[in-house]
Amino acid sequence: MLAERVVEWTEKWKQQGLQQGLQQGLQEGLEKGLQQGIAQGEITLLRRQLTRRFGPLPEWVEQRIQQAPPEQLETWAERLLDAESLPAVFET
Incomplete structure (x- = not known):
């Protein structure tokens, strides 16, 4: 009888562990x-704003936008408001 209980508890704990693991994996996947x-979305918006202001974007701009971290995209989006030229947006 005790052995049956131990097997039952072990199965219950395995199921709980599996459910917790699945929930954690799902949550991490959703966050990512x-x-x-x-x-x-930030890339798309910046690209649209740059194109509207300066016309078709050269390849070097496309590459920089695709490789930039979110913080850099935000900086460029702010510079876009005052920049006189496309290169001025991307100056360091």
Whole structure:
């Protein structure tokens, strides 16, 4: 009888552990997907604003935008408001 209880408890704990692991993995996946979606939205918006202000974007701009961290995208978006030229947006 005790042995049966131990087997039952072990199965219950395994199931609980599996459920917790799945929930944690799902949550981490959702957070990562959300961050990627926000970053892509920032890239899209910056690209549209730059194109509207300065016309078609050269390849070097596209490359810099795609490789930039979110903080840099925000800096460029702010510079866009006052910059007189496309290179001025990306000056360091």
